[in-house]
Amino acid sequence: MTEEAQIVAGDGILDTLGEHLRSAGLDGKVYVISDRQVWSHVGPTLAAGLTERGFAVRTKTIAGGEHRKTLREAETLYTWLAAERAERRDTIVALGGGVIGDLAGFVAATYLRGVALVQVPTTVLAQVDSAIGGKTAVDLPAGKNLVGAFHEARITLIDTRTLDTLPVRDLRAGWAEVLKTTLLFDPPLFERLEGYDAPDVPPDLRREVVARCATWKQQLVREDPKERGPRMLLNLGHTIGHALEAATGYTRYVHGEAVAIGLVGAAWLSATVGGLPSTEADRIETALQRSQLPVRYDEVTPEMVWEAAQADKKVSKSTMRWILLEAIGRPVIRQDVPEAAVHRVLADLQAA
Numbered sequence: 001m002t003e004e005a006q007i008v009a010g011d012g013i014l015d016t017l018g019e020h021l022r023s024a025g026l027d028g029k030v031y032v033i034s035d036r037q038v039w040s041h042v043g044p045t046l047a048a049g050l051t052e053r054g055f056a057v058r059t060k061t062i063a064g065g066e067h068r069k070t071l072r073e074a075e076t077l078y079t080w081l082a083a084e085r086a087e088r089r090d091t092i093v094a095l096g097g098g099v100i101g102d103l104a105g106f107v108a109a110t111y112l113r114g115v116a117l118v119q120v121p122t123t124v125l126a127q128v129d130s131a132i133g134g135k136t137a138v139d140l141p142a143g144k145n146l147v148g149a150f151h152e153a154r155i156t157l158i159d160t161r162t163l164d165t166l167p168v169r170d171l172r173a174g175w176a177e178v179l180k181t182t183l184l185f186d187p188p189l190f191e192r193l194e195g196y197d198a199p200d201v202p203p204d205l206r207r208e209v210v211a212r213c214a215t216w217k218q219q220l221v222r223e224d225p226k227e228r229g230p231r232m233l234l235n236l237g238h239t240i241g242h243a244l245e246a247a248t249g250y251t252r253y254v255h256g257e258a259v260a261i262g263l264v265g266a267a268w269l270s271a272t273v274g275g276l277p278s279t280e281a282d283r284i285e286t287a288l289q290r291s292q293l294p295v296r297y298d299e300v301t302p303e304m305v306w307e308a309a310q311a312d313k314k315v316s317k318s319t320m321r322w323i324l325l326e327a328i329g330r331p332v333i334r335q336d337v338p339e340a341a342v343h344r345v346l347a348d349l350q351a352a
Contacts, residue, residue, distance in 0.1 A: 018053025124174025173256025
């Protein structure tokens with residue numbers, strides 16, 4: 001992380017963004033890019049706080065969904081910014097979940113060769129993972145996040161109160177990323193959470209969970225800002241997860257649901273070739289089931305998932321890179337996983 005980047009977290013702090021912009025020396029116009037549904041819930045509060053601090057605010061809302069994370073949608077946003085005469089001294093604010101954060105972040109990274117970005121994540125997934133660390137991207141038909149840039153947000157403002165209006169499906173999907181983080185780095189927190197369904201987590205615990213997971217992500221990004229080493233660990237469950245999203249045309253599963261299935265696949269692959277006890281793989285699968293997350297996939301074949309995985313950006317020199325677990329809290333990066341073992345796990349993951 002650069003010295004300029006900062007994370008501000010709290011409950012009910014959405015209207016304070018203007019103060020943080022001023023403190024960071026950002027004093028141009030503010031261009032807010034948001035999901036229409038998110039904007040209807042929290043946008044006016046954000047805009048009012050910015051206006052009270054003297055900022056000129058312009059807003060562009062788009063329909064949600066992974067299928068919007070495209071070069072065509074980015075071009076629409078470029079055209080809007082150009083019509084508004086946006087300047088390099090201005091700021092783009094991404095208000096929403098992971099799709100908005102990735103798309104608006106990519107636009108900020110590339111418009112005028114880069115303008116300041118502020119992330120205001122409103123989903124669990126974005127607050128604990130995707131809004132932190134500067135990875136921005138859009139999808140291609142061939143795969144997820146294949147066109148992108150590292151463009152770190154100057155400020156990431158996390159208001160956990162925005163989760164109160166999150167649909168239950170999205171709350172549960174984000175919980176997959178929470179469990180992923182605990183499986184990687186925080187076994188005691190995993191033990192506390194494995195008996196919960198995400199909507200039943202008490203507000204105080206939820207705030208603690210978001211803060212702890214965000215801290216883990218922030219620490220890892222500081223160690224490896226360009227994902228050339230330990231930051232790759234954050235892809236636990238994502239090799240299969242991204243492949244499922246691509247194979248099903250980004251319509252069958254939201255990201256966290258696909259990651260949940262991918263985590264189960266990574267757990268059983270770890271049990272097969274990585275030394276993880278099968279009892280622990282079963283424990284991981286049970287924890288995901290308790291949060292009503294899918295642990296098996298349908299609508300596509302194992303061959304289709306495998307083919308989609310070949311296009312993933314984690315493939316290096318035609319060798320697939322896997323994040324596996326030797327134990328909960330002890331991840332390892334492997335590039336020697338036998339293809340036959342992967343095919344067996346993909347077959348086992350297919351719903352009967």
